[in-house]
Structure formats: C-alpha cells, structure tokens
Amino acid sequence: PGLRVDPVGADGPSADVPLVPGGVIRHKHGYMRRYFFPMEPVPVILTDTNLVKPALSWNLEYLEKNLGDGDFSVFYSKDHKFKYYDQAKYNDKVVPDFTPPMSQATMKFSEFLVKFRQWKHGQPRMYLQHPLNDSVGKAIKDDFLAFNWKWLESVQKEHNWGNLSSNLIYIGMEGNVTPVHYDEQENFFAQVEGFKRCILFPPETFECLYPYPVFHPHDRQSQVDFDKPDFESFPKARHLRGFECVLEPGDVLYIPKYWWHHVESLLGAGHTTSINFWYKSGPLTQVEYPLKPQRKVAMIRNLEKVVTEALGNPFEVGPLFEALALGRYI
Ligand SMILES: CCC[C@@H](CC(=O)O)C(=O)C(=O)O
Numbered sequence: 001p002g003l004r005v006d007p008v009g010a011d012g013p014s015a016d017v018p019l020v021p022g023g024v025i026r027h028k029h030g031y032m033r034r035y036f037f038p039m040e041p042v043p044v045i046l047t048d049t050n051l052v053k054p055a056l057s058w059n060l061e062y063l064e065k066n067l068g069d070g071d072f073s074v075f076y077s078k079d080h081k082f083k084y085y086d087q088a089k090y091n092d093k094v095v096p097d098f099t100p101p102m103s104q105a106t107m108k109f110s111e112f113l114v115k116f117r118q119w120k121h122g123q124p125r126m127y128l129q130h131p132l133n134d135s136v137g138k139a140i141k142d143d144f145l146a147f148n149w150k151w152l153e154s155v156q157k158e159h160n161w162g163n164l165s166s167n168l169i170y171i172g173m174e175g176n177v178t179p180v181h182y183d184e185q186e187n188f189f190a191q192v193e194g195f196k197r198c199i200l201f202p203p204e205t206f207e208c209l210y211p212y213p214v215f216h217p218h219d220r221q222s223q224v225d226f227d228k229p230d231f232e233s234f235p236k237a238r239h240l241r242g243f244e245c246v247l248e249p250g251d252v253l254y255i256p257k258y259w260w261h262h263v264e265s266l267l268g269a270g271h272t273t274s275i276n277f278w279y280k281s282g283p284l285t286q287v288e289y290p291l292k293p294q295r296k297v298a299m300i301r302n303l304e305k306v307v308t309e310a311l312g313n314p315f316e317v318g319p320l321f322e323a324l325a326l327g328r329y330i
C-alpha cells in the first residue's frame, strides 16, 4: 500500500517507486529518501561478529510464538518520523507550545502484529521499541544467551566501557525514520531483519545540527528537519556532510557515544527488526588536550545545565551567553 509511481524517482518512473516529496534514491534492496547534503560510505560495517546470529531466525512469526505475553511499548507517528522526546522533560512552563510528535501505547505482541499487518497507507505509522527483558519466552532467552557475548565483553574491556545498560528490540515499518540525534552511550547496533540506512555525523557536527536545549523534551535531537531544512534558522546545516551505510541482517554498526545518527527503514523493503546494545561510558580518564569534540559536547551540556539552574529560567541562558561572548570572545 502507498507505493505509487513517482516521476522524480532516481531512475525515472517505474512501478512501486514510493511517492516521497523530496524524491528517492534506488538501492538494491529498496528505496532511500533523498536529502540535501553529500554523503560518503561509512568506512566500517562489522559483518562477521555473529553478535546476534541466533536472532537471525527472529521473523515475526517466531517472535509471536516466543516473545511471551509481556507488554510492549509501541510508538505511533502521523508522519514517517519518530522523533524521540523525554516525557519527564515535558514541562509546559519551559516549552509552552510543545506537542509530542508521536504517541505511545502499550500492548501485547500479538495485538501489535495484528495492527502492524493491517496498516494502510495514510494511517499513523507504528514503531515497536522495547527493552528485551526476562518477560520473554524461553526460546528467546536461549537465543539471547547464545549472542556472541564473548566478543562483546572483550570489546567492553578493551575500551574500558561501563556496564551494558540495555538491549532494545526495534520493529519498524518500511519507510520509518528515527531523525538525527546523538546518545550519551556507546552503541553496538545489530540488524536482524530487513534493511536499515544509517547516516552518521561526527560529534563536532554539533554546530551544524543545532540540538534542542538540554532542558527541552527533544534534548539530544537536532532541530534541523532533513525533509524541510530551515537554512534561515540553521544556516550551518548547509555544511552537513554525512557517512551512510545500509545495514543488512547480521550486520553490526558501532555508533560511538555523541556521534549523530539518522536511521531509516528502506522503503519498499518490508519491515525491519534491530537490537541495540547500549553501554555506559567507563570511568572518566584524565582530561587529555587538545580536547576531543565529545568532551566539548559534554562541557556544553554541563554549562547549559549549570547556567539554566543558576538563572532559574532557560530563557535567560541565551542573553547571558551573548553578554559573555559578544564583543569579548566573538
Ligand atoms: C529509538 C532509536 C533506535 C535507533 C534508531 C532506529 O533503529 O530507528 C537508535 O537511534 C539507537 O539505537 O541509538
């Protein structure tokens, strides 16, 4: 449903090219949305880790049979974008006109599957995102225990990472997008079913992606809309250059802490299933100079928090930093 001839498709009109305002780019497995910035290939995709090898049999039927009858968190979005927001930061005094861009429901996996399978184009899209916890059935537990933990633990030790904080399973519709954002944890992102395009930008891209203020519900998310960029408000977005790859089942992508990433499920390629492995960072090593960009982003976040708390009002933060910098540092 929803796949129609699109005259602006990369290779000209052909059956089943999805109708996307900005046009699409054909990929061997489906279609990718076209964006305004240049990209080069991600240099390294891990294809032989066997990290989630047992999960390569996790098709929807297997999951329905074995995931158990726990509750699952499912997000709904009126468009293709599932932009994360922190419910806890949703404070109408700080952000008076904030409207959550997606809604969340909790349901049994079987209920999710029924809705997921009968989805019609034009209805709100769905994205199941839930921690793998011990409510899952025995078969899933056994598969999970058979993940390549030995390799993962060797990496964790070698890089002095903290503990594994969570494994989330993601089941998305083709064409779903998680807009560009960064996380504060190291992430091994494993693709299980379907094809996911990941676009990465290094941490120093902070100034071209204009993240929301730390107290905003969209903290860590970029204000730049890749489908409709506002170059007036965010002029440096013109300088964006990304790294892209399309993950296939069995591929693992290392998304380092503070690296920006945009993730989309290829159009015309069926649903996607992914599992991520988020690690807390290890103990702070002593500061080394020159400061790494990650360290500067962490510093900016701390400054925003301290100054916002001290001023007691997020709207005074801008004027204070202007008074501090204009004519003195800029
Ligand atoms: C909720 C976000 C999940 C994932 C993106 C995706 O697969 O859609 C991601 O951003 C991450 O694993 O950090």
Ligand SMILES: [Zn+2]
Binding pocket: 181, 182, 183, 261
């Ligand atoms: Zn992320």
